[in-house]
Amino acid sequence: MDEVTLESPLDMHLHLRDGDMLAVVAPLSAADFAGAVVMPNLVPPVDTLAALMAYRARIAAACDTTRFSPWLTLFFRAYGYDELAAARSQIIGVKLYPEGVTTNSAAGVRDLHGIDATLAHLEALGIPLLVHGETHGFVMDREREFLPVFRRLARQFPRLTIVMEHITTREAVELLGEYDNLHATITLHHLLITLDDVAGGLLQPHLFCKPIAKRPEDREALLRIALDGHPRVMFGSDSAPHPRSAKEAAGCAAGVFSAPVALPALVELFASHNALPALQRFVSDNAQAIYRVTPPVRRITLARAPWRVPDQYGAVVPFGAGTSMAWQVVART
């Protein structure tokens, strides 16, 4: 097969940033995707309906939101029922960050045992909970150490839709099998790289992200459920642009910028495993079912035709910069 068409592909975990960066990256996501879940970790975080509506307007000014739905999230804090009820029609979920675990998470949750009232409101209102699931432990153990929190939440709030964001470990994959209300996003890069690619040869700051890429057996486990089209697993790029100057620096910011190469790379990956039929589920259908959303009708066609990934988009170095990819987008309706 030398051509494949994806119906309304979705990116269920995306950083669109703000200001000049928003203007660079939003059109790139809007070109290839019919919708995306937009993270709220701006500075300050998006944690009021007013801030969210203002952010929505800025996103709408940066790209064509009739063809690309930006599904916004509120930054988790203690919210009252009425507050969430008022916001419900404007949000796809609430994103929980433990305090300080990643970029712009200083306002995150310090005490994960003190949040049950808000979680109960989310459950009652049918609002999904999205979670960056890492502890402050040793970098290779952080996700694994966080899994008991997911287990507690899944048991205590059985009707709450819980999304384990950007999972990276075999153990997270296994946990997914235990509770029907647990779901997961998986990034492109965690399907392709391990810590070896980041730090096994020369150190590669453009592959540095949180959670950090793990071991080969972890990548294999992620790949297996993605290629299977597992119904509770969705593509979420976690595409997180930083200017090149913030990446090639003494303290390099975490984040891989993959949005503009995600679909070609996913098609190449799934094709190489003879799993193209599952890609539609991974990149759209599962997400529509889990979140009960209907994106704009889009058709993105890719063909097997090599292209060279640009060295930069604006000031940002993309995943695979300068390399040749086997598939490219040839038509967008």
Place this chain on the structure above:
Amino acid sequence: MDEVTLESPLDMHLHLRDGDMLAVVAPLSAADFAGAVVMPNLVPPVDTLAALMAYRARIAAACDTTRFSPWLTLFFRAYGYDELAAARSQIIGVKLYPEGVTTNSAAGVRDLHGIDATLAHLEALGIPLLVHGETHGFVMDREREFLPVFRRLARQFPRLTIVMEHITTREAVELLGEYDNLHATITLHHLLITLDDVAGGLLQPHLFCKPIAKRPEDREALLRIALDGHPRVMFGSDSAPHPRSAKEAAGCAAGVFSAPVALPALVELFASHNALPALQRFVSDNAQAIYRVTPPVRRITLARAPWRVPDQYGAVVPFGAGTSMAWQVVART
């Protein structure tokens, strides 16, 4: 105790480089140390007596070798007995790199089973074998995977002095206990940092090295034998300067430049564990016994007096750049 004097401190694993870099870094090592084992992985590698004598002359031109003994090593290849016998008085050992495992190791050994003849010569001639012990496996497993090679060498060549260079894992520490002809160097940075410090917060290219810093329990194991003054363990900084432009880059070179801060940092570390009496063994006495060398008589005195580590030495960013250290060198004789 607010002052400590080290007798002829030694750095038993050092990269002096060549050319302009040699001119910058050699005087810094010569200031604080009475001697150092100098690595041969130049481009091309130092693997003839003629190349070694020429390198010795360049080192002598860069620093005062009456107060600082540069103990040179030959880059491992298949050597004949006569060749090694002729070189013996000029070298402290032969350094083995598996092919391609680290900076400038492209000429290293591909087949570790084809080297026994040369090893037998080393054993017969009483020339130590220094080994960079890593496989090409997953970055966190490379040292562990290499340990069976050390076990085989220790058994097969019982009178060969084998030095496991810059060990980083608990398992290497355990192996040291099994064979009397195994020895080890430990760097400053592997006593102080784990992968968390490299990639747990922002990514820190100046802490990126090979072997990569491992887990907390590995660091604890290294610290224990260093603080104990274990008789088969020596300080070897593996100080490996790269210009800042090669570190803060899309492909960051491996190496931590610690030579000019090593003694202050070691004194602070040992003092904080009430282990200062063991430091003389770790930083000099053990090495003199293992290698049967007598360095120039030097006395380096450090006092508890804060100083700020420079941001750069020439084009090189040192370990701890810009931070305050509690001890400083106050007298050098």
